[in-house]
Amino acid sequence: MSLVVCRVRGTRNKERSPRCQAPSAKCILMSSQRLFYGTEMTKMKVETKQLYRDTATYAGKEVVLEGWIRTIRASKNIGFIELNDGTFFRNVQVVFGDTMPNFADIARLPIATALRVTGAVLETPEARQPFEICATEITVEAESSADYPLQKKRHSLEYLREIAHLRPRSNLFSAVFRVRSVAAFAVHKFFMENNFVYVHSPIITGSDAEGAGQMFKVTTLDMLNTPRTEAGKVDYSRDFFAKETHLTVSGQLEAEIFALAFKNVYTFGPTFRAENSNTARHAAEFWMIEPELAFADLKDNMDNIEAVIKYVFAYVLEQCPEEMDFFCEYVDKDLRERLDNVVKSEFGRVTYTEAIKILQQSGRSFEFPVKWGMDLQTEHERYLSEQVYKRPVFVTNYPKDIKSFYMRLDDDGTTVAATDLLVPGVGELVGASQREERYDVLVERMKSLGMDLEPYWWYLELRKFGGVKHSGYGIGFERLVMYLTGVTNIRDVIACPRTVGNLRI
RNA sequence: GCCUUAGUAGCUCAAUGGUAGAGCAACCGGCUGUUAACCGGUAGGUUGUAGGUUCGAGCCCUGCCUAAGGCGCCA
CATH class of the missing domain: 3.30.930.10 (Bira Bifunctional Protein; Domain 2)
Incomplete structure (x- = not known):
């Protein structure tokens, strides 16, 4: 099992940037074992809300996060995914490098694709997000399509109303x-x-x-053949409740x-x-x-x-x-x-x-x-x-x-x-x-x-x-x-x- | 139900009655730390709809459809 945290080969700011001062693999393995549940082979599944509310507990640990791609951007050797698992308003930034055998396939995935990401949590106090996940493994749970109607930009409320399911x-x-x-x-x-x-x-x-x-009528009468009283009115005595009923x-x-x-x-x-x-x-x-x-x-x-x-x-x-x-x-x-x-x-x-x-x-x-x-x-x-x-x-x-x-x-x-x-x-x-x-x-x-x-x-x-x-x-x-x-x-x-x-x- | 405004590319919007365009998205390529990433290229249109006026209509007129804003009714 590879536990190399952040195999980014960038040279710029390598000494100064805290984002490159990743904990050693050994350190991660030792500390994360205590938090694994089930068998040793079971990875620690986390939700985004836990990560944000209790970042220090997870810092340096290897975790598994399941969620949907909100945005993805990649260059030749490194890519970034903002993953949202629904448990929290904010996204989690996932960093993935070309050390992963499926790097090119991941980099091409459309928005809304569901992923399972394994990687170490790295605190990034100087970045726009307080931490990120340096992925060691990313598997696709459910792919999305390029014609996904939600784009990574602002939409009008009128348009969004038309896609109430998304x-x-x-x-x-x-x-x-x-x-x-x-x-x-x-x-x-x-x-x-x-x-x-x-x-x-x-x-x-x-x-x-x-x-x-005005109220909505509630009835089980046949609308095309309503029973009538002798006076010609609808005979509600033959309706479900034997009387006229409405929604409250x-x-x-x-x-x-x-x-x-x-x-x-x-x-x-x-x-x-x-x-x-x-x-x-x-x-x-x-x-x-x-x-x-x-x-x-x-x-x-x-x-x-x-x-x-x-x-x-x-x-x-x-x-x-x-x-x-x-x-x-x-x-x-x-x-x-x-x-x-x-x-x-x-x-x-x-x-x-x-x-x-x-x-x-x-x-x-x-x-x-x-x-x-x-x-x-x-x-x-x-x-x-x-x-x-x-x-x-x-x-x-x-x-x-x-x-x-x-x-x-x-x-x-x-x-x-x-x-x-x-x-x-x-x-x-x-x-x-x-x-x-x-x-x-x-x-x-x-x-x-x-x-x-x-x-x-x-x-x-x-x-x-x-x-x-x-x-x-x-x-x-x-x-x-x-x-x-x-x-x-x-x-x-x-x-x-x-x-x-x-x-x- | 009433009044007003709007409808142009997948989205957000331009276009004096005279050759329908941009940004983003998509697709192809490039890029070693991005933040709605960036750079280059490609493709994308019966201008809501049915009529009318005009040499010529996205633009003017009428009907219809849809949406938004305001009002009424209310929480």
Whole structure:
């Protein structure tokens, strides 16, 4: 077995360069034997993340690394491969020389070819990368082709969307989806540490008027031959659930069931909206976090929202420094400053009525004139979060007429205990409210909205049996990831995005 | 759903109504430490699509398709 570390025959800087002061073969053999697992013939398999996080442990040792070629460049006698094994944002530089019998074959390999590399880890503190692997053996695990669509240069996000099956291999999406994963874990970690119970609310729902927009139908009926009632309508009694069913638009009402049993709960799962929305922040399938807190009013609610967002941001900043550096350099130069600001500063809190005054006194001419009673338009929300507060801001106590039936009526009888958290660049990140716990008030509100009470019999019954005050909110998880990464299109933070007229993969 | 803009080589983009071009990628060759390596060469086009105006259209006009940006709906 050859253990010559770095058989480069270069003469330039040979004495001075630390990269040429490789440990002796004997030294490597002795030290690496202690780290081998299994039989002596088994090489030490490593992952890139281990190498980066614990370089000193591996320095001078022989390791085996499996990964894909991100870039490769070679001259007559020496070549360089940047190998990515998926476990870490950064690549590992593999140096290979013409002492390898298959040098010429390796040098010609196209990007995305999968390799198994055996070689010694050499620390290179003066180079752009902290270490490299001096290959003694490289075998091809799976070859790629020259027409691989990802090139080693910047691509447009639009182009990458067209190759959604390959884009996770690009730098940006490697960073985005690792951050998404870490952020999701941080969400669970926060709620578990605060003694919340994780509830799996149903995906298929029987109530068709949850008030959050158009819903997707769920059915097993034959579309070409639907059974009809005598009145000529679709006979859902012969459908799978013997009633009309849809994909959920919110797990909130079900979460309330559990909040009134477990005190503090949260859901975290997919949500579906069949809205004809054509914006950079809407998708037909997205993930929502919906906590529900018993014995909690609107202020408790806001405190919890602020705490979880700060916790998740701080955790991602700590766990994903390489990814965050990348976003700051290539996506948004001000990202780190903005996120640090979110973690450190207090979120703004302003009532709807005060916000209207701020907008009216701003001296700005808005496309939609500002008037009490109107819903805030995007231009108003942006002005408040991006110009006035320059950080997340809660707008509270909206007029009841522009909010949902389940929100608790304020004492003035005209506003409800609701709040939206507006953040710069993303818009509405969280929608929240204290729920109407007073049975009579709730029934009256639903009746005045012309709602059919029957499907909500269980929701109303919760108010009869110890239905304490309680509050909850919904965080759009993708919008959270957008805010964290600086990525401005929701299609670029979802693995396989679904939007109107678009489901590629 | 509404408004605006765009569509040219595999990718990113040029081209005053008058001969369709560059960089990168690919392919061939060179190069002893590269960093989106570098140097030389080769090949690559029904200008989204269907019509129209014109002696002549990538460019002007109309429809359609696709995408992006903005708005509405919301998380």
